[in-house]
Amino acid sequence: GxxxxxxxxxxxxxxxxxxxxxxxxxxxxxxxxxxxxxxxxxxxxxxxxxxxxxxxxxxxxxxxxxxxxxxxxxxxxxxxxxxxxxxAINGAGPFGPFLFGAGERLLLPFGLHHILVATIRFTEAGGTYVTAAGETIHGALNIFYNQFAQGAEFVSPEATKFLSQGKMPTFMFGLGGAALAIYKSAYLENRKKIKGLLISAVVASAVGGITEPIEFIFLFIAPVLYVFHAIMTGLGFMVMGLLKVAIGNTDGNIIDFLVFGVFQGFWTKWFYVIPVGIIWFLIYYFVFKWYIVKYDIPTPGRDNSAQAQEAVDSGDIAGYTAKVMLEALGGKENIVSLDNCITRLRLVVKDSSIIDVEAVKAAGAVNVVKLNDTNVQVIIGPKVQVLKKQLQKLM
Incomplete structure (x- = not known):
């Protein structure tokens, strides 16, 4: 039964x-x-x-x-x-996409966002749709792809309200405002040196839909700003849903905006993304600028300690040096294998207990995550690829 x-x-x-x-x-x-x-x-x-x-x-x-x-x-x-x-999410009406968008960002630092995202995209939690042929389809993304394949007149904003359109105000505009605020908050002599870091992070977000390079700049040093960012992301989902925008897919970047929005025609209501995005850009810019200056948050270019200044002067923005990092990780003898993803070093070590976490952070890491006795992740930020190459050279 x-x-x-x-x-x-x-x-x-x-x-x-x-x-x-x-x-x-x-x-x-x-x-x-x-x-x-x-x-x-x-x-x-x-x-x-x-x-x-x-x-x-x-x-x-x-x-x-x-x-x-x-x-x-x-x-x-x-x-x-x-x-x-x-x-609960569907019963919240227009508030449902807000709960989803804000919840996903809040779960992201813990890596648990995949569970919420998969649940909404592929299970009944994201909606149920019965096709003309009598087939029952579950999940916002499954429903969107089915409707999209049938033709424009079948695509419902009810399915797309949990998809990439909700990310667009934040991913394409808001985080750009945050990056500009970080740039403008930096000391004048440091601005030129951090420009490349911030531009690459904005491109990753707007074009690639990858937000961690910007988020990890402020996540650990200003958690209040990250909560603000989560709320704004949720509001982006809510506003796009209320405006009945119908852009689907998953990434919330310029590619989705063009391919699933602009190129499909005006029925997707893609044009709403631009004014909402401009508002998001301005809100992010002014809130980030005010908070960073008021509470003296040490975002890139604002830390004038000798170590940080030396790092900035050498073009090594995050303030790490591979040599110091390698020693703090227990030396090359302790490292079995070394890899990286977009923002993290992924290490297999002989013994994670000998890693000096504070020394690794002092060398410029944002945080150290010990998964078990031998698997360790070091959160660096968007320059992780450069650091990995420097470490490999030393090893």
Whole structure:
């Protein structure tokens, strides 16, 4: 009886519960823990071939089989919970997109935003749509793609209110205002030197839809500004929804604006993005400028300590030097592998306990995240690629 509240589909000829994106996330998390527990298992000589990482695959099959058997018992409660989240967001009317937009930004520093985003994009929480053929489609993004494929007259602002249009006032305009405020708040002699850093961060946000390079400049040193930014992002979603803008997709950048907005014609109401965006730019600029100056926030170019000044003078804006950073990380002997994403160094080390977190921060890192005994992430900002190359040269 409980199974009536969940969707099922045929998988390899077996009627299975359709757990969607959330099921995939849960599988990923479980397999991670299986790997952590069994990757170094040693078996008796006769079975030694199946030890170590090979045993992870065997354990995964056995454990996930048990998980598969328990899913029908627990999933209906999950589904009911997801439906409640969806009902709360959809039941909030015009306020729903605000809750989604602000919530996503607030969860981002913890890496938990993917759960909220996947829930809205791919489950009932983001809406349900029944096609002319009688097919039921769940999730804002799934609904948008289905409607978009059918033609312009099918695309509903109800589906797009949780999609990239809501990000556009902030991603394309607001964060540019924040960057200009950081530039204008810097001491005159430092402005020229931080210009490149800020321009590249604005381009990443507006063209790439990647906001972390700007956000990580102020996230840890001015959390109040980050909360303001989250609220403004939520308001951007809310305003675009109220104006019945119908631009879909996911990134909230200039590419989405052109491809899914301007190029589709006036029915998308893309023209509303520009005046709203200009207002967002001005609000961000004046709020950031006032707060940074009033509370003397040490954004790039405002810290005149000897170390920071030396870094600025050498063009090393974030104030780190690879040599100091390497020593603080325990030296090259401690580093097993080194990689980076857009804003972070991703390290596998022999022993994370010997890392001097404060010394790493003093060398210019924003923060150090120790995932476990051997996996460490160092949050740097948009110049992480340069730092990684300097570290590699030293190593």
């Amino acid at each position: 409980l199974l009536k509240v969940v969707d099922t589909k045929m998988v390899m000829g077996i009627q299975s519960i359709d757990t969607g994106a959330l099921g995939a996330l849960i599988c990923g998390v479980i397999v991670f823990f299986i790997h952590e527990k069994f990757q170094n298992v040693e078996l008796p000589d006769a079975f030694s071939f199946f030890g170590g990482t090979r045993f992870v695959a065997i354990a995964t099959v056995l454990i996930m089989s048990v998980v598969g058997l328990t899913v029908p018992m627990v999933w209906p409660f999950f589904a009911a919970g997801i439906n409640k989240v969806g009902a």
